[in-house]
Amino acid sequence: xxxxxxxxxxxxxxxxxxxxxxxxxxxxxxxxxxxxxxxxxxxxxxxxxxxxxxxxxxxxxxxxxxxxxxxxxxxxxxxxxxxxxxxxxxxxxxxxxxxxxxxxxxxxxxxxxxxxxxxxxxxxxxxxxxxxxxxxxxxxxxxxxxxxxxxxxxxxxxxxxxxxxxxxxxxxxxxxxxxxxxxxxxxxxxxxxxxxxxxxxxxxxxxxxxxxxxxxxxxxxxxxxxxxxxxxxxxxxxxxxxxxxxxxxxxxxxxxxxxxxxxxxxxxxxxxxxxxxxxxxxxxxxxxxxxxxxxxxxxxxxxxxxxxxxxxxxxxxxxxxxxxxxxxxxxxxxxxxxxxxxxxxxxxxxxxxxxxxxxxxxxxxxxxxxxxxxxxxxxxxxxxxxxxxxxxxxxxxxxxxxxxxxxxxxxxxxxxxxxxxxxxxxxxxxxxxxxxxxxxxxxxxxxxxxxxxxxxxxxxxxxxxxxxxxx
Ligand SMILES: [Zn+2]
Numbered sequence: 001x002x003x004x005x006x007x008x009x010x011x012x013x014x015x016x017x018x019x020x021x022x023x024x025x026x027x028x029x030x031x032x033x034x035x036x037x038x039x040x041x042x043x044x045x046x047x048x049x050x051x052x053x054x055x056x057x058x059x060x061x062x063x064x065x066x067x068x069x070x071x072x073x074x075x076x077x078x079x080x081x082x083x084x085x086x087x088x089x090x091x092x093x094x095x096x097x098x099x100x101x102x103x104x105x106x107x108x109x110x111x112x113x114x115x116x117x118x119x120x121x122x123x124x125x126x127x128x129x130x131x132x133x134x135x136x137x138x139x140x141x142x143x144x145x146x147x148x149x150x151x152x153x154x155x156x157x158x159x160x161x162x163x164x165x166x167x168x169x170x171x172x173x174x175x176x177x178x179x180x181x182x183x184x185x186x187x188x189x190x191x192x193x194x195x196x197x198x199x200x201x202x203x204x205x206x207x208x209x210x211x212x213x214x215x216x217x218x219x220x221x222x223x224x225x226x227x228x229x230x231x232x233x234x235x236x237x238x239x240x241x242x243x244x245x246x247x248x249x250x251x252x253x254x255x256x257x258x259x260x261x262x263x264x265x266x267x268x269x270x271x272x273x274x275x276x277x278x279x280x281x282x283x284x285x286x287x288x289x290x291x292x293x294x295x296x297x298x299x300x301x302x303x304x305x306x307x308x309x310x311x312x313x314x315x316x317x318x319x320x321x322x323x324x325x326x327x328x329x330x331x332x333x334x335x336x337x338x339x340x341x342x343x344x345x346x347x348x349x350x351x352x353x354x355x356x357x358x359x360x361x362x363x364x365x366x367x368x369x370x371x372x373x374x375x376x377x378x379x380x381x382x383x384x385x386x387x388x389x390x391x392x393x394x395x396x397x398x399x400x401x402x403x404x405x406x407x408x409x410x411x412x413x414x415x416x417x418x419x420x421x422x423x424x425x426x427x428x429x430x431x432x433x434x435x436x437x438x439x440x441x442x443x444x445x446x447x448x449x450x451x452x453x454x455x456x457x458x459x460x461x462x463x464x465x466x467x468x469x470x471x
Pocket of ligand 1 (some may be wrong): 314332335336415416
């Protein structure tokens with residue numbers, strides 16, 4: 001096997017290199033291309049050197065096997081053109097299966113409009129072999145739906161021009177592989193090793209949470225996850241004001257084999273609102289449930305969500321108002337969330353669909369029955385989620401429909417109601433007990449866990465702490 005350390009080193013260099021290239025590409029494509037080629041050569045040399053060390057086993061540069069792979073600049077152009085593909089096309093990686101030390105893998109992305117058959121043909125695989133591979137993959141992967149950029153790997157033994165294994169990436173951390181030496185060919189699913197790094201960032205909200213976190217280079221996925229976590233406690237329209245400070249500790253998951261990464265879990269976050277600070281922590285209980293908890297040990301998930309649509313603004317609150325269509329004063333028995341048509345609507349809590357049909361001036365309407373005599377209603381939907389009907393059980397956060405303007409409505413919005421024993425209540429005023437509270441045993445472990453795992457990660461915005469290594 002290859003040495004973990006050398007893989008780590010190559011991976012780190014790759015991450016730095018890729019981000020540099022991404023930045024440079026914006027400024028100067030030509031400069032970026034030269035930089036790419038030179039850094040790539042250094043990396044390949046380094047990888048080759050590592051491979052020669054007795055303990056570093058199989059790290060070796062992919063040998064160029066066909067015309068399509070012989071020219072660095074050509075493969076890099078493919079890389080640049082391929083959607084979302086961040087790995088340098090021919091950078092060597094350890095073979096995904098345990099193989100003798102001299103195996104190497106060459107990974108290339110599917111080009112736009114390229115079929116698997118054309119791709120493999122261009123890499124020197126015979127038509128007969130390709131058909132066998134496709135037959136092996138057919139029932140396990142939808143080959144008609146392969147996306148541009150899908151990584152196809154070929155594994156070679158040293159000094160043997162015939163590929164011994166073919167790999168096809170199927171998800172962020174999975175791939176299929178076919179041993180080409182074993183007939184009939186069989187495609188097997190594997191998981192790709194992933195690594196995790198914690199990043200801590202903090203800042204001040206000047207405009208909106210999204211705008212401020214974007215200037216702080218926090219991935220948008222991480223921001224959405226944070227807003228989801230806080231949707232039980234914070235009204236983002238009212239509570240977040242300019243000057244609100246935030247801290248976020250999030251995970252970046254990387255796949256060294258494919259050289260890309262994505263946002264993982266939010267490990268910790270704190271919003272310092274004008275009248276209170278709300279820290280939340282991810283914690284795995286002794287019984288194995290992973291959840292976000294307040295410092296008090298209460299889970300952040302409550303019985304019902306405060307905001308069943310992401311990124312919506314409240315366009316009309318609960319209470320007496322002049323009706324926009326009828327013109328006279330009338331109690332508005334819900335909250336209106338202005339959002340674009342088609343915005344997903346989430347079930348506010350676990351429950352059973354009581355109604356999902358056309359309902360007079362409500363237009364397309366859903367009512368969910370929850371525990372403790374509560375129900376929630378959603379009106380003016382553009383359409384219902386697929387398969388949604390009366391009697392169906394839904395979980396909190398499930399998408400039940402999409403924002404629209406059916407029924408008596410002036411524009412796309414969600415009219416949201418909460419009922420307690422069939423009487424309307426103000427959704428904004430609801431105080432729900434937390435879903436779970438950590439046991440005494442868990443509480444001791446919880447505090448120690450936070451201290452040990454989260455508090456020691458330095459804030460990247462704070463330069464005085466930069467020399468402290470994360471644990
Ligand atoms: Zn309304």
